[in-house]
Amino acid sequence: MSIDIDPLSDAAGLTVTDHIENTQFEVYTDRPVEPAASPEDAHYFPVDASVTVETGAIEIPRVAVVETRCGDGTLLTRGDSYAMPAGTYHVGIDPAPTKLYLAFASPFSVSTTERTTRIDLDAPAEVTLGFRSLHQVPAGTIETPTDPESLMDAVSLLGSALQTTSPERSFPTLRGHPPLIEPGEEFRVPDRVEPVDSGIRIVVPPEYRYLYPVVSLAYYFAADVVPGDPPRIEGDGWTHPLEPDFERRTGEVLRQAFHFDCLARTEGFYPVDLHERETTDLDLDWGRLYDLPLAERLGEYLAVPFERVEPELPQWTLTTDVRPDPENVELLPFVAGELSIVRSPETVTPAMASGGDGLGFFRAPRADTASLDRDEFVRSTAGTEPTRGADASADRGAVAADTDFVRPEPVDTVEHAWVGAGVPLDANKATLDAYHRRLEAGAVEQSRISVLVVCNDEQMREEGEVADLYGLRDMVQFDIEVRHDLTREEMRETLQSDVDFLHYIGHVDDRGMQCTDDYLDLTAEDLDVGVSAFLLNACQSYQQGEALVHRGSRGGIVTLSDVANSPATQLGRIIARLMNSGFNLRAALYVAKRELITGHQYIVVGDGGTTICHSRSGIALVLNLGINESNSWDLVAEGYPNGPYGVGTMSNLNLEKDECEHVIPFQIHISDIKMEEIDYFLDLENTPIFFNDDLIWNDEPARLRALQQR
Template sequence: MSIDIDPLCDAPGLTVTDHIENTQFELYTDRRVDPRPSAVEDHYFPVDASVTVETESIEIPRIAVVETRSSDGTLLARGDDLSMPAGRYHLGIDPAPTKLYLYFRSGFTVTTTDRTTRIELSGATEVTLGFRSLHQRPAGTITTPTDPEPLMEAVSYLGSALQTTSPERSFPTLRGHPPLVEPGDEFTVPTRIERPETGVRIVVPPTYRALYPVVPLAYYFGAEVVPGSVARIEGDGWEHSLEPDVERRAAEVLRQSFHFDCIARTEGFYPVELHERETTAVDLDWASLYEAPIAERLGTYLEVPFDRVEPELPQWTLTTDVRPDPDNVEALPFVAGELSIVRSPETVTPAESGPGGGIGFLRAPEPEPGTLVRGGTGVDGGAAGAADAPGVSDPRGADPRGTDAPSEAGGALGSADFVRPEPVETVEHAWVGDGVPLDANKATLDAYRRRLETGTVEQSRISVLVVCNDEQMREEGKVSDLYGLRDMVQFDIEVRHDLTRAEMREVLASDVDFLHYVGHVDDRGMQCTDDYLDLTQEDLRVDVSAFLLNACQSYEQGEALIHRGSRGGIVTLSDVANSPATKLGRIVARLMNSGFNLRTALHVAKRELLTGHQYIVVGDGATTICQSRSGIAAVIDIEPDGSALDFTMSAYPNGPYGVGTMYSPTIEDVSENYAVPTDARIREISSERLTDLLQLETVPVFYDGELYWSDELLPL
């Protein structure tokens, strides 16, 4: 079973461990409990595991919203402060590291403190608790020839993962992971995968260049994709043109229809106060649209000109460039599942070397006297920093570090490897195809597939290993102090120094959730105390899940880790100076500890450090090592405004809390909900109200444009 439910050892209550998602959390009761397995069918919503305990209260150590439903599923109340008379109730608790449901017969009250949510029953009662992992797996694999026309038929089955065609599919937990696609001589579909009959049809020319951008639409609309000379979307009695620019028009359709679905779903199971509905300038009959078939609903949405709705649309999170190549077809279900905007660039601009051997702004800077450059030497002749491009010499003429150093300075990878994708309007950017993309996540099929690996683990604690192979960089070794700060997740932290090649091999083969490497790297590999370890060696075993190689020119070695077993990591494209590299390492460490994924963590670091553009994510940029307390990854911006403050909370899709997740800032007198990726903006808020919010969780805060952590700002 992927979820274990055990009594707490040192307090009354339960500990719940989801081995798939590497999450653990606790629930507290008023007395010691002995959980008894119970039927999963007792719950209104599906669960993976269910137990029954006797208790008079349940306390969740986080601020949560409690949804109360009657025995037939009717929503009766929703909030964090409510009271209900005696009856039979189904409760949903959100957020939680797993889906959490309660079923009992009793009156009850819900109250919150600044850190907990407490459900008090009328007396000692049997309470059935249900848990469902937020992990999602595809139902099977479709085999298809990779020519565009048969591939269109395969793409038409991606919507089979949708658990509903109502507007509620804008919730990530009701979309499901699309079936996988793999090349084959014949077209075959497992019997359990059925194409939905939604009445939506997408017509595009039979080319990869036209097909790839509409793949997320085919998934989200459960649409059939067919060949035709003029790109368009069709329903019963209507059509919507995707000409003359399929990429741009498909992106507009995705953003507009998803936004309207988030509004329309407030007419269904979740009639909440939603910011997007309160602020929309579009006057549609949302109640009728909620009840309408998906094709009719979509047709009505698309009657609204995009330029009319565009001002109210949030900045989308992810754009993925998928090169129009049959070798990339297996990546399509993963890209669709993220609801990424897709572009398919037929040509790509190579990035050319600039003066000094680097690539544009990535070229190695000319160091000031006394500056330590990772891979060079300091003015005193000592080792310069945590990453080695052994040939960068001292600005005052000191010899290159090491007698066996290469004869030429290394500023960046060979320019023939780099490509410069067109800029994106989204927060994040991924690249599927050949080449090393500047300022984008180099995604790989190997890494995407590892999202689906669900092998059980023998321990619920999250393991972090900091390896420092440079005595000059012991300061960055202190990043270990930044892990394990959260009381909701248990971390095993280990710091090791000066490893040999054999010891480094053992580290890479160990079952470590996150490796933070501080040391020297060049084209020979990672420097160890006895020699270099080349990670491109075929016999190297890698079980490390995620990593940060904070070293000069670590891209090739990091990419080798992905090919040999890792899911995702952060690497450098050029030489990096010592001080900013150390700062970036510490920022990324705290963000990963706070539940951010690799791509969003690097995005936040780039806001603080210009040198962050020397780093990219390789593999699966959605990789996390844990979940945040609030589920979503949130960044707060605070700008002084006289005696008050202007507040913005930016929420990013993260793991199971994907696009469409509903959230609300826990601020007094703020009741509106928001759908990710909409930003919550509140003007002229008092410092006292914001202080209460910042005490709930350690989050990154940009105060007057500079990055802090919430615990560093208290009190405001």
């Protein structure tokens, strides 16, 4: 079973551990309980595990929205403070690290405090609790020849994973993971992969450069992809052109249709006050649109010019560049499943070692260290002593001398991934084996999050203090270990261990990781890797980090050049705090780059969506604070999808001025907030805050007050 439910040892309640998502949380009761297994069909929505306890109250340590349905599933009410009379109820509590449902027959009330949500029954009764992991797996693997026309048939089945064609599929839990695709001599489809007749066709020329950019559309619209020209989307009685500027228009269709679905779904099972619904100035009958079949609804969506809605759309999260090569077909389901905007560049600009593009230090084996302080050592090696500044030896580098660095075209999204040959600057180098490990996650035995900090250089001990920054959470149990000066054999054993996150501080070159007695080359064929995710905070660690992914890791952050010690230490501490706060690798590096220009010397390899834990609120939240002329606070909150809380998740801020739900990704502007409300809000969760462009944290009140006086 992927979910374990055990009694708390030191309090009244339950510990719930989801081994797939590496999450753990506590549910409190008003008396000690012994959970008894109960039927999973006791709940209105599907669950992975169900237990029954006798209690007079259920409480979780987070502020949540409680949704109440009657016995037949009809939504009665939702909120954080209300009472219900006698009856039989299905109750959902959201957000929680897993889907959490209650079933009971009793009058009850809902209340919240600054940190908790509580359900009190009028008298003790049997309460059945259901839990569903937010992890999703594909139904099977489609085998297909990799010529474009054959591949179109496979891409046409990506939408078979959708659990509904209604606007509710904009919720991540109702989309499902697309079936996998792998090359084969003949076209074969597993029995469990059944096509959905949505009535939508996507017509594109049979070329990879046209097929790859429509994979997210094919998945989200459950569309048939067929050969033809010019590129277009068709439904019964309507056609929407995808030219001129094909890739741009495919991205616009995805953003607009998804946004409109989020607005229309408020007419269905979730009639909430949605901020985006209130601010979208369009004279559309959302109730009628909700009831239309998918193809008719999409046709009416696309009849609205994109220019009319573009100013109201949030910044999309992810763009993925997929080179138009047949060897990249296996990554398409993962790209589509993330609802990524997709481009397929036929040509790419190389990042040369010379030529005035300012990227000479990205080209191995020589490193341009002219920008480094001559009094600061860098994290490369020369003999056994750390070298300093421009005198750093460039004879060795972790990136092979013939490595091709590429400069992808800039993106308008928060995150950027690259699929194909070459090492991308400022983008996540995505790999197939890392994505497959995302699906394989869950075969773990420990219920605690394990973090190992390894420091193999005495002069870098200051960064070793990052161990204090992991485990700051009050809802997640961390096992944190710091080790110094490991030998080659000790490092090999460390990499083989079942560690959730490795934070390595030291030296790396093309011989491998420097240990006290020798180098450990991570590209060696006999190396077994159990570490799930990592930060290799050392000079030119790309090749060794890529080897970790190939050998067993999901993903990590690596460097493309020599990095000076002080900014590397600073970045390491920022990444530690962000990973501890539930950010994934891509989002963590994105935030770090806002603070440090040297962050552009780092990239993500493997699965950039990898997290080691979830934040209290589930999403990745960045706050931007400022003081206005009236001496009150202005807030801009940016929410990014993260892990199972994907694009389309609803969330709201725990502020009096924010009474509506918001669709993730979002950017919320709230003005004139009083000091005491900001203080209360910042105390709820440890979150990165940009104040006058300086990065601070909620638990640094002295810095916040000092910056306020500037």
